[in-house]
Structure formats: structure tokens, C-alpha cells
Amino acid sequence: MNNARKDIHNSDIPVLCRACEARHRGICGALTPAQLVKLNQHTKQHSYKSGQELQSADQEVERYSNILRGVVKLTKLLADGRQQIVGLQFAPDFTGRPFRRESHVIADAATDIQVCSFPRKSLEELIGESPELEHRLHTQALEELDEAREWMLTLGRKNAGEKVASFLFLIASHVDPEIDERDGPISFELPLKRSDIADFLGLTIETVSRQITKLRKAGVIEVENNRTVIVPDLDRLRFACERET
Amino acid sequence: MNNARKDIHNSDIPVLCRACEARHRGICGALTPAQLVKLNQHTKQHSYKSGQELQSADQEVERYSNILRGVVKLTKLLADGRQQIVGLQFAPDFTGRPFRRESHVIADAATDIQVCSFPRKSLEELIGESPELEHRLHTQALEELDEAREWMLTLGRKNAGEKVASFLFLIASHVDPEIDERDGPISFELPLKRSDIADFLGLTIETVSRQITKLRKAGVIEVENNRTVIVPDLDRLRFACERET
């Protein structure tokens, strides 16, 4: 359909978009140079410090964003303050809920982040003229659904130790998407602090801390500065995701 | 785009589709009479008894289905047999995972069901020629994602009593989609047996049974034949979803 995209010269593309991951692996890859130019008239790049809110619950969605750098957490709240993280998003994910005026989750910066945002109206117009754009959004939604369901299994049926191991594995797989074929050592930074991990796993901070200690003492992981995790043997971590250590 | 759909005569539409809910609220509403006719050359109606499997895990997806009657449960398994229901689907939902060769969940008939199925290839071809079809699939995926996230909050942060109340409320809202504006009495049949409810809530059968008894004794619900539930006051049930009774 959009063979206009073939053999385009870089100079047709807005400066900001040229080096942008969202144009390669994200939703903007669906757009022609002309559409990118048009969208660019309304986009804004923005940085948020860790903890700042992009979007609060039940509030009208004004702008959608692509994540350029950092990690965004999606949170749900109960009236008495209990909270659960229901999704994590990484660059170059699209964030926001298409076709609905208000969001049912809170979007927070889990780390310092950088996003490229655009008005709701721009997205809706572009979807109308580009089926390929909707296809990319659809694909991302299906992947988030797969992840959410995988996580429901973890929340509902795994014990604390398995939950923590599963979380570490989840983060590891975002550092290395090819992780399923690997089995050697790997190391990464945790993008979440303990209280976020607890909210993600449906546990308390104390339990998370104890289980991390346990994995450390069992030699499944090493920890530096509370944030850097080294996994000497991925298979042992994988094992810990489904069986008590 | 598809204004061919306007002012069509019923006789253009395949017999099987005429009274079908999927043509009104389901994905087939996106199709022109011609497309319906074409799809109809490959569709099969099929019934399954409660407990029968439509699709097993990690097995290649041959056919997708629309649910015409009954309830389908989507289940995930752990190696040692623990299981979690990660989704429930009702008529006229589309069931199956587009754009992926194998399914990561098991699809079971929770009740006796009736479906209309079609080959993977047919769907993929139709998506190519009908952006409106992909839009409907996208919309359903987004709604399932919303539901999954709502359920993650329940799994991660609610206690047994709140979980059971939330489950009852979930079923009630599928019987009456306008439930948010209601507050009077309502009654319905539970489509799931106790063990399924337990697998949906991340609990054991015994705990589910005890909590139902507790809600019954507190007067929040009445139960007949273990399957029929009467809710005299919806607000009390709503209350029980977030606070200990």
C-alpha cells in the first residue's frame, strides 16, 4: 500500500524522527514521510523525572506518547490505597489507550524517561488514513495482552520466591530479547525500586527483599548497589521461576 | 469506505449469518455481504460440551472462532499442574490469537458452547482487504487488555472475600452490561463451577466455597442449586469488592 515509503531519502523525514527508534520498531514505522511531517507539527519531546506522572487515572487523555528512553509503569489503585502495577513499558513502546477518552490506569515514570507526545486528535486522524498504523497498534496491544496474561499466572499461582525470580527474568528478557536461546551469564540494571517490584508482584517490600536475599545466598544471582543484578546461569533463574528453590 | 454495506437487502447475506450476533456486535459486522459470502464457504458451526478443548497450548492455530453461545475460558498452566484462568469470553466474542502461529493459552468450553469457526488463512486474507475488520479485532483486544489489567489488581491485591465478590460482580456485569447505572436486585447463573472459579481467582476450591458461604450468611447474596445467584442489593456487592465484609 504505502510503497511511497520505499527508497525514500532521509532528508524527506523530519530531523527529530531520523534517529528515532519509534520509526524503526515503533508505530511511526507505519507512516509515510509526508505523514511524519504532518504529525511533527504537533509532537513535543518531553522529559520526566522518575516518579512523575504522565497520565492520571480516569482523567481525560489529551496526548499519546512514544517512549524514547526509560521505563513507564502502569498502575491501578484501590480505594484504600492498595496498588498494583499492571504493566511496564519500554522504549519504543506506544503508551496510551486508543479509542477511549479516559485512561483507567495511572502512567508513571519508573525511571527518568523521555517521550515524544502528540495530541489524541492527530493519532485518530492518522489511524483513519493509515491501516498500517492501526495494524501496529493492534500488534502492540496483542503483545501487551499476552504479557498481562502471563503475569496473571504469576500473580495468581506462583509463590513469593517464584514471583521474584519471574520478575528478574522478565527484566532480563527486555535487556536481551533473544534470551530464550541463551543460557550463559547476563547482567542488568533493575529499573524499579523495591516498592515498585512489590507492587508489580502483589507482595510487600519486606517479602521482596527477603526473596532477593534468598536467591543471592543460593547463588542464583549476585547483586551490586541494590540495583545491578548479575545472573551467572540463566537456566538456574529460569528454573526458579516455576519451582521453589 | 464500505458503504456497500448500507441499504443491503437481507437476502444478500448468507442464511447462517442472518440471525448471528457476531454480525451485529461481533467482528463480522465489519464485512460486506460479498465478504460474508466468501467467508461462509469456509466456516463451520460446531458445538462443544462443557470441558472440551477448542485449542490446546503451544499447538498450531488452525481455525479461529466466533462464540455464538456459552462461555469459553482461557487457561495457562505451570509445569507442575498449577493453573490459572486468564480470560473468559462470551458470545459474540472472537476467540483466537491473530498474527501468531501458536496459541499460548488453552481454550476450553466452560459451559456447553456453540461456535462458528473459519480457517486462519481466511481471516488473514479478509484483514488484508478490510481495515474495518482489523479495527474491530483491535477494539476487542484493547477491551480484553483492560479486563486483564483489572483482574491483575484483583489477583495481586485483593483478599479472598474481595476476590469472590469481584468475580460475582464480573459475571453480573456480563449478564447486564448496564450494571454500572443499576443498584437494585439482580440474579444470574454462574457459568463456572467452583474449581474454575478458584482457578480464576488464584484460590483453592475450599476457600471459594467458604467465602461464598460467608457472603450468603452476611445476606449479600442468595444461592440456589449452587449455580443460581441472587443479589438483592448490588451496592452491597460492589462494596464487598473492595472492603472486607
Place this chain on the structure above:
DNA sequence: CGTTATCTTGACGACGATCAACCGCAGTGG
């Protein structure tokens, strides 16, 4: 350096799992 956020560790208790017995009901077959 003091102050505050973040994380760890310990002691204890509650909630839900586990194990076991029992009830009601529908089939099934002698």
C-alpha cells in the same frame, strides 16, 4: 555532617492452603 529515602533483617500473627471427612445428587449396573 545531618536528614531522609531505600533496603534489610527479625519476631510474630493472620489468612489461606492443605488434609480429611462428609453431604447430595446423577448415573450405572447387579
Place this chain on the structure above:
DNA sequence: CCACTGCGGTTGATCGTCGTCAAGATAACG
């Protein structure tokens, strides 16, 4: 016809995991 079996559900007693409360350790920061 009744005995037997299997299935779904309930209830009770006991145990273990994880939450709660409290204190300290470590790191981050002005």
C-alpha cells in the same frame, strides 16, 4: 430396587507462607 461410584460442593482442624510491626543498616542528598 438398591448398592455403588463419581462428581461437585461444604465444613472442620491444622499448618505454612507471607503480611505486619519494629528496629537497624545503607545509601542518597542537601
